[in-house]
Amino acid sequence: xxxxxxxxxxxxxxxxxxxxxxxxxxxxxxxxxxxxxxxxxxxxxxxxxxxxxxxxxxxxxxxxxxxxxxxxxxxxxxxxxxxxxxxxxxxxxxxxxxxxxxxxxxxxxxxxxxxxxxxxxxxxxxxxxxxxxxxxxxxxxxxxxxxxxxxxxxxxxxxxxxxxxxxxxxxxxxxxxxxxxxxxxxxxxxxxxxxxxxxxxxxxxxxxxxxxxxxxxxxxxxxxxxxxxxxxxxxxxxxxxxxxxxxxxxxxxxxxxxxxxxxxxxxxxxxxxxxxxxxxxxxxxxxxxxxxxxxxxxxxxxxxxxxxxxxxxxxxxxxxxxxxxxxxxxxxxxxxxxxxxxxxxxxxxxxxxxxxxxxxxxxxxx
Numbered sequence: 001x002x003x004x005x006x007x008x009x010x011x012x013x014x015x016x017x018x019x020x021x022x023x024x025x026x027x028x029x030x031x032x033x034x035x036x037x038x039x040x041x042x043x044x045x046x047x048x049x050x051x052x053x054x055x056x057x058x059x060x061x062x063x064x065x066x067x068x069x070x071x072x073x074x075x076x077x078x079x080x081x082x083x084x085x086x087x088x089x090x091x092x093x094x095x096x097x098x099x100x101x102x103x104x105x106x107x108x109x110x111x112x113x114x115x116x117x118x119x120x121x122x123x124x125x126x127x128x129x130x131x132x133x134x135x136x137x138x139x140x141x142x143x144x145x146x147x148x149x150x151x152x153x154x155x156x157x158x159x160x161x162x163x164x165x166x167x168x169x170x171x172x173x174x175x176x177x178x179x180x181x182x183x184x185x186x187x188x189x190x191x192x193x194x195x196x197x198x199x200x201x202x203x204x205x206x207x208x209x210x211x212x213x214x215x216x217x218x219x220x221x222x223x224x225x226x227x228x229x230x231x232x233x234x235x236x237x238x239x240x241x242x243x244x245x246x247x248x249x250x251x252x253x254x255x256x257x258x259x260x261x262x263x264x265x266x267x268x269x270x271x272x273x274x275x276x277x278x279x280x281x282x283x284x285x286x287x288x289x290x291x292x293x294x295x296x297x298x299x300x301x302x303x304x305x306x307x308x309x310x311x312x313x314x315x316x317x318x319x320x321x322x323x324x325x326x327x328x329x330x331x332x333x334x335x336x337x338x339x340x341x342x343x344x345x346x347x348x349x350x351x352x353x354x355x356x357x358x359x360x361x362x363x364x365x366x
Contacts, residue, residue: 001296002067003275004095008122011103012205012240014038017070019243020268038070044283045269048326048357049294052287055334062293064283066272069095089133089195097199097278099271100126104220104237105207119224123202127175130195135170137192138163159188170196175231199278201271202228204237211239212262234274238267282356285326286310303352307362317366321348326357 007013021040044064053061071091092098102119142163148156162185169179175196181189204221215221215237225235246254246266258266276282276296283294284306295309308315324336324345332338339345354360 001097001275001279001281002069002095003097003099004069004071004092005099005101006071006092006126007101008103008125011101011122013101014070015244016101016203016205016238016240016267017068019240019247020271021068022247040068040070042066042068042268042272044272044294044296045266046283046294048285049292051326051330051334052285052292052359056287056289056292058287058289058292060291060293062291064294064296066275068099089130092130092195092198093193095198097201097275098195099201099203099275101203101205101240102224104204104218104224105210107207117220119204119220120227123224123228127196128173131170131173131175134176134194134196135167137194138167138170138176141189141192142167155188158184161185162189166194178231200233201274201278202233202235203267203271204235205240206237208239208242208261211242234278236267236270236274238270240267243267282354284354284356284358284360286361287359297354299356301354302350303348303354303360303362304350306354306360307364310362313366314362314364317364318350319363319365321352322346322361322363323348323352324359325355326359329359 005013005017017038017040021042042065044066046063049061049063069091100123102122103117104119106117142160145156145159145163149160162179162181165181166176166179166189170176176194177197177199202224204215204218204224206215206218206221210218216225218237221235221237228235242261242263243266246257249257254266258264280299281296282299283296286293286295295306297306297309303321304315304318307318307321322345324339328344329336329339332342332344336345
């Protein structure tokens with residue numbers, strides 16, 4: 001999973017990126033501090049995996065990972081090349097989902113590219129640039145597809161109809177993801193990599209002094225939420241500055257600091273959960289002395305295809321899957337033998353749909 005972190009200059013985007021990846025991306029109080037995208041690979045926090053590791057003491061511990069890409073600050077006119085915009089937009093095309101950081105705090109010592117703090121205006125600035133870029137992409141494809149209709153291939157008629165509907169939505173200020181497309185239409189347009197077709201999470205960057213309050217009802221956060229929720233988007237509030245401070249602490253110090261601030265969960269943990277939900281992802285687990293590992297799959301994946309994530313031979317020669325839910329195993333103190341005696345380990349076949357937190361042993365023969 002690759003998430004692109006975007007935002008206007010000076011909204012705390014690189015500060016948040018540094019905090020969640022500890023990758024040391026440059027962060028400064030001037031526009032275009034980030035030019036080439038910084039990339040950080042982050043282990044997905046998973047208490048279930050930690051618990052299994054405490055039981056098996058494995059030789060290898062492998063959590064799921066997320067790739068975060070810190071993309072340079074966008075400005076008005078990016079779709080026309082302003083602020084190296086075309087280059088930055090191309091970086092967004094490569095990610096699975098967008099994390100848009102929005103400034104929701106006042107600080108006279110940190111300049112704002114538009115002179116004042118206004119989360120709705122900031123979101124509109126970026127989203128319209130993404131829309132303008134998509135309009136150009138769709139327009140070029142539409143011209144080509146309309147010419148290809150003459151070949152008699154029916155797929156071009158389907159493509160043209162879909163493109164016209166998407167363009168109409170973009171023209172009215174709506175993202176491509178708002179257009180309901182049939183599966184065939186989605187496949188035909190997939191290679192366009194439309195920016196506004198990507199799922200999006202809005203991160204409201206709040207001041208440290210606002211933590212511990214009812215952050216959802218902070219005026220600027222509320223303003224942002226009321227604007228984006230009708231579009232089916234989610235908002236999560238974090239303090240990038242505090243997350244940066246937390247990232248430099250050891251586990252015990254971090255827990256104490258979070259308790260003092262009234263933070264129940266780190267920004268990374270919240271972001272990972274929302275990202276998995278947004279992209280329809282779950283994790284299944286494999287456990288034993290050699291390795292304890294989490295595997296990320298799409299919700300609805302059947303057992304053979306899940307096995308294929310480990311090795312193609314597992315899918316090709318799939319026989320069955322021995323499955324136990326994590327919670328069921330934990331209730332027994334992690335005792336797999338007792339679980340087997342109680343009949344809690346199920347034998348599942350090719351039609352079994354994997355569930356989040358399944359602990360699995362695949363049986364195969366090739």
